Structure formats: structure tokens, C-alpha cells
Amino acid sequence: LPRSAPTRLRIAKIGVDAPFTALVLASNGQLEPPPANNTNLVGWYSKGASPGEKGTSVIAGHVDTTTSAAVFANLDELAPGDRFSVERADGSTANFVVDSADTFAKDDFPSKRVYANAARPEVRLITCAGDYDHSAKDYTENLVVFGHLV
Template structure:
């Protein structure tokens, strides 16, 4: 399900071999240097789910518009809710595998999203990355309707500290794999932002992958 830009050159990921038509997300191919520079913008100590001193103060923190530029404390995301396209999905943490690429969510689960857990969490200051399949070997998947989102639409992330981070869509864009703007998509942000990423375009049987990626740009409100 994904692009193959020069700065993000995905090789076939073992975890994706069960995906319908073998597609992959551009995110899987982001090189470690890009991840380190652009996605490590927030604090990355012990998660507040296992750090009571941080959790106690964070539990009452909400996505206040007046505080949105500062962001919320770090907290593991639990569920992604996008009412417009009927998404109500749990999260799984995505990590970098032995291949040096980010592992995708399990393809067998059609209602699951992943976040890059070594980057910022959704709601923290910086750029959080949330990825999901558009389809699997059995059916359409969690981000099948992602292309319906428009500027002004809202979605939210329920977090382990008891808070809910609400985001508004700034833009939705589709990029060809061979011209994917990694620096723009994954760049660290001065405010809390999120990228929702999935596959798009036609399926190229010759290469066993989709021709484009869909990226939703959003910020905390």
C-alpha cells in the first residue's frame, strides 16, 4: 500500500504479504535518518500509563483551543474516532524492524490503525504519524474512506491518560509514489499535528503496489 519516493523507498515488508494485492504504505519505507530528524520532536520518556506522577497531572488535560499550540503530555493513543467515515478503531504501536523500516499494522485485522510509537504521540507538540490499511486480502479496511475527509472535518484520539485529543483537518492530498514529499509530510511541527496515511491510486500489478499515497494533514484544536 504505498509510495516509493527517494527519501522513502519501501522494500516489500513481510507483515504486508497478506494485504490485498500486496500494497504497502509509504511510511513503511521511511529511512531511519528521516524518522530520527522529523518524528522525534516530543518528549520520549516512560509513557504516563506506567508513570503515575505524569498520569495524575495529565488525566485532567484536554485539547483546549487556547493551549493547543503547547500540546498535551505524552500518552499512548487508545482509539481513533473519525465520525464522518465511521472509523472507531484501536491502535497498535508501530516500530522499526530489522530491515530498518517501520513495520505495518497486522494485515489480518481490517479495523486497526498504527502509530509510530518512537515518535510523538497524537496530541503532543510535533508531528504524530497514524497509518492504516485501505484494504486487506479479505475486504476494505479501516482507512478505505479516508479520501472523503475535507478541510474542517474533525476526528479525535482517545488517550491512555483519560484525555481526548481533537484534531481538525487542514488538507487532504494525494502524492505519487515517485514524488512523495517526505520532508513535508514527516517534518517536525511547532504545534501538535497528525498525519493520517494510507494507500491510494491504481494498483500496479507489475510492481505489486499502489501508485499513490493519501495523506491527511491535521492539527490539534
């Protein structure tokens, strides 16, 4: 599909129906998360491929916030073969199928595997996982769902 900004993520299996916001990289090179004050919001790394465009598109969402569960609270329920869609600003819908899901320690995150450019339209859904480290005020792991356009 041609480049087009995503407008809505729908994952029927886990009840996700969420609008998008654009995300950028922080000064340390890590992806900035979506704002935590909206529990039903996902972010898209806007300098990367758009969902459905050739390459790797990155979509991030919170598992929870200080107030409640958030948009990706049940992301760990997705399994190979599950489907989801991204509505796009050009009026088209990009449909994806889950290939796999893996959890990685944040201090050993495989950036090349997750963010590497792809020869076909692929997507990564990313959220926090593992134990919550109260001193760091962050989770110890990331869950990454890998998928491709169908």
C-alpha cells in the same frame, strides 16, 4: 498535551472507530504498515510524537486488504474542517481538525513535508491510494490527511 499512547481513533464522518498498534520503521527507513490481518486497526509511529503532543504524530491504516475494505477505505472523503479524535492511555481525548489532504506518488513521497517536526501538535493520517500495481503488490500512491490539535 503530555505524551500518552493513543488507544482509539474515532472519525465519525467516515465511520472509523479503531484501536491502535505501535509501528516502527523498517530497515529501509519506511514506516511499517499495521498488520494486514485486522481490517479495523490503525498504527501509530511510536518513536514520534503521540497524538496531541507537540510535534508531528503519524497514524497509518490500510485502505483494503486481500479480503475486504479496511479502516481507511473512506479516508479520501475527509476535507478541511472535518474533525476526528484520538483517545489516549492517560484518559484524555485529543481532538483534531483536518487542514488538507494530498495524494503523492510513492516513488516521489515528500517525507520532509509529511514527517517534519511541527511547532504545534499535528497529525498525519496515511493510507495507500492510486492504482494497484499487481506486479509490485502495492498501490502507486499514498493519501496523507494533514491535521492539527484544536
